Amino acid sequence: MAFQSVKGFKDILPPESEAMTSLELAARDVLRAFGYREIRIPTLETRELFVKSVGETTDIVEKEMFQLEDAGGRHLVLRPEGTAGVVRAYLEHSLSQQGGRTKLFYIGSMFRAERPQKGRFREFEQIGLECFGNGHAAGDVEAILALSYVLDRAGLKGAYSIKLNNLGDEKPECRPAYRASLLAFFETVKDELCEHCRSRMARNPLRVLDCKGDGPKLKANPALPTLVPCGDCRTHFDTVKALLENESVAYELDGSLVRGLDYYTRTVFEFRSTDVGAQDAIAGGGRYDGLVKAMGGPETPAVGWAIGVERTRLAIAAKAHAEAPRGVDVYVAAQSDAAGLVGLAMGLLQSLRRQGRSAEGALFGHSLKAQLREADRLGARLAVIFGQEEFAGRTCLLKDMRVKDSQEVVAIADVLEKLNRTLGAMS
Ligand SMILES: [Zn+2]
Ligand SMILES: [Zn+2]
Numbered sequence: 004m005a006f007q008s009v010k011g012f013k014d015i016l017p018p019e020s021e022a023m024t025s026l027e028l029a030a031r032d033v034l035r036a037f038g039y040r041e042i043r044i045p046t047l048e049t050r051e052l053f054v055k056s057v058g059e060t061t062d063i064v065e066k067e068m069f070q071l072e073d074a075g076g077r078h079l080v081l082r083p084e085g086t087a088g089v090v091r092a093y094l095e096h097s098l099s100q101q102g103g104r105t106k107l108f109y110i111g112s113m114f115r116a117e118r119p120q121k122g123r124f125r126e127f128e129q130i131g132l133e134c135f136g137n138g139h140a141a142g143d144v145e146a147i148l149a150l151s152y153v154l155d156r157a158g159l160k161g162a163y164s165i166k167l168n169n170l171g172d173e174k175p176e177c178r179p180a181y182r183a184s185l186l187a188f189f190e191t192v193k194d195e196l197c198e199h200c201r202s203r204m205a206r207n208p209l210r211v212l213d214c215k216g217d218g219p220k221l222k223a224n225p226a227l228p229t230l231v232p233c234g235d236c237r238t239h240f241d242t243v244k245a246l247l248e249n250e251s252v253a254y255e256l257d258g259s260l261v262r263g264l265d266y267y268t269r270t271v272f273e274f275r276s277t278d279v280g281a282q283d284a285i286a287g288g289g290r291y292d293g294l295v296k297a298m299g300g301p302e303t304p305a306v307g308w309a310i311g312v313e314r315t316r317l318a319i320a321a322k323a324h325a326e327a328p329r330g331v332d333v334y335v336a337a338q339s340d341a342a343g344l345v346g347l348a349m350g351l352l353q354s355l356r357r358q359g360r361s362a363e364g365a366l367f368g369h370s371l372k373a374q375l376r377e378a379d380r381l382g383a384r385l386a387v388i389f390g391q392e393e394f395a396g397r398t399c400l401l402k403d404m405r406v407k408d409s410q411e412v413v414a415i416a417d418v419l420e421k422l423n424r425t426l427g428a429m430s
Contacts, residue, residue, distance in 0.1 A: 011116075011125030022316055023128065027110055029156040030130045030310070034108045037149045039132050042107040044088040046114075050078040056087040056294060058265025060207040067115040069125075081114035084264070085131045086291070086307055093135055094300045108132040124313065131288075131309035135295065138304030140242035143270040143290055146306045148250060150274060150286055153310065159276070162322045163285065165252065166273045168260035169232050169240040170209075173268070173293065177233040182208050184228040195220065212261045222259040229258040236269055243270050262287055266294040270306070276318035285318055286310040330382020332426055334404070335364030336374040338390040347389050347399075347415065354419050360426065378404060385425060387418060401425075 008014060015023065031041075050070060057063050069081040082088055089107055092098075098105045110130045117123060132149065134142055147165070154163055171177035185208040193201060200211045212218050221227055232240065247254055254272075262271050271289030288308025295303035335352050337344040348365045355362035363381055366374050371388065378386050388400040399418055403409040403425075413421050 009125075011119040013124055013126075019316070022319070023312055026157045026312060026315060026319070027130065030108070030110070030153045033149060033152045033156055034132060037106070037145065037152075039106045039108040039134075039149075042089060042092060042109050043111070044082070044085065044092055044109060046082055046112065047079050048082050048088055048091070050080045052087050052091055053080060053083060055298060056090065056264075056266055057084065058207070058210075060203045060210050061263055061265055062210075062213065063115065063263060067117055069114045069116055083115045084113055085109050085111070085129055085309060086133060086264075086266070086294075089131075089133045089307075090295055090298055090300075090305075093133075094295070094298060099135065099295075099301055099303060104134060104136040106132070106134045121317075128312035129309040130312060131307060133305060133307035135303050135305045137306070138292060140239050140270075141246060142304070142306050143243045144246040144250070146288065146308055147247065147252065147272055150288070150308050150310070151252060154274065154286070154315070157315065158319050158323060159315070162278050162318060163274050163276050165254040166257040166260050166275065167244070167247075167254045168257050168271050169230060169236060169269060170261065170267050170271055170289070171230050171232045171236045171269065174233045174235075177236055178230065178268075181228065181230040185209065185211075188226065188228050191226075192221070192224070207265065209261050209265075212259055213263050218259075227259065239269055262289060266291040266297070268292045272308070276314070276321075278318050278321040283314055284311070285315045330384060331361040331363045332384055333360060333362045333364075333422055334374070334378035334381065334383035334386040335362060336371060336378065336386060336388045337365065337367065338371050338388065340367040341391065343394055344389045344391070347394070351387060351418065355422065358423070360422075384429060385422060387422070 050068070053064055053068065063083045068083050071079050073079055089109060093105060108131065111128065112126050113129050114126050116125055119125065130153070132146065134146060151165070154160075171181060173179065186204060189196065189204045189208060189211060195217070196204070196211065197214060197216050200214050200217050204211050212221060244254070260271055260273055262273070267289040269290045269292065271287070273284045273287040276283060276285050286308060288306070290304070290306045292304040295301065295305060333355055335348045337348045345365070345367060352362050352365055363383070364374065364378070366377060375386065383404050386402040386404055388402065390400060393399050393412070397415050398412050399415050401411045401413045401418065401421065
């Protein structure tokens with residue numbers, strides 16, 4: 004039997020691979036404008052890194068990590084998310100000592116052993132950013148703006164909604180008080196909770212809101228307590244909202260939005276496609292002022308987010324419906340593989356490619372008819388045919404593939420210039 008890819012892992016073929024690249028390029032462009040620089044972090048990290056950062060009681064750490072042990076008995080995992088690795092790198096290379104803000108973005112695969120479903124695979128790509136050293140509400144807003152510009156540039160303008168919540172901080176009257184009131188509430192509905200939630204609710208009641216089974220039920224319960232933030236957290240969040248309104252960014256408040264990671268403080272946000280079924284989150288993030296210190300670094304405010312590339316692609320495809328695949332610019336055909344024709348065809352192909360034009364052809368040994376069929380299949384805009392008879396008169400034929408029976412005789416010496424002129428007029 005032939006080999007098959009592993010369950011939950013997939014090949015990404017053209018044109019999907021190209022669509023993902025164009026999303027990545029849009030992100031690179033926007034993030035450069037926002038002052039972010041690229042970091043590349045390893046795929047493999049220690050298990051302990053994610054226990055410490057993402058949180059022991061999260062679904063990710065409890066059951067979704069791909070784990071392995073190396074020959075030295077070290078517990079390693081394929082990274083399930085990007086922030087932990089970026090924070091590790093930030094500390095390992097003392098980037099904080101450069102002073103000011105450190106703004107980094109990454110693009111790469113993450114791995115989670117989830118049940119495969121539409122738009123969700125065990126290896127999936129994230130585009131993410133982290134900004135260290137800006138504790139002001141303007142930092143949250145800048146991150147949210149960067150995310151919305153990336154999605155707008157990628158073709159999703161007007162096709163997503165933004166959910167916003169304030170998770171408070173660790174001052175006793177803030178999140179700890181919220182945790183206590185959540186726990187008291189969960190005690191009253193304990194019998195309705197799944198076994199997993201009953202066992203973890205005392206350790207981390209916020210996680211119960213994330214439970215795929217219990218979460219929606221609890222969120223519909225009007226008695227579910229909401230966070231009453233301390234004065235500082237309230238001011239911070241009010242400023243975030245005012246600055247977003249100032250930028251005409253629409254958002255909805257969602258008191259039950261907690262995100263699946265433990266490290267968030269104050270602002271958390273989620274971008275949901277209004278096109279994909281079940282209004283899936285396509286991106287999300289938030290502020291995590293305590294994480295760098297918790298991982299052994301200096302007190303450092305930080306904010307970040309990640310885009311799920313596959314799900315964002317689904318949303319873009321749903322919006323764009325059938326995107327016309329972009330064909331090659333020029334197809335170069337030759338009537339035979341006589342030496343003169345081969346040289347001409349190869350020469351013209353390379354001249355076009357050197358100029359950055361996409362060009363295909365020179366399928367020597369195949370009939371002219373077969374070559375033009377390939378040109379059709381590749382969606383070529385123009386075709387050049389080097390024929391025996393024309394060659395004698397130092398000419399060739401130029402066809403506009405989108406116009407039936409179009410054909411023009413062009414001097415071989417002028418064909419490159421003529422192609423460039425025609426393509427320039429077409430685009
Ligand atoms: Zn549950
Ligand atoms: Zn607070």
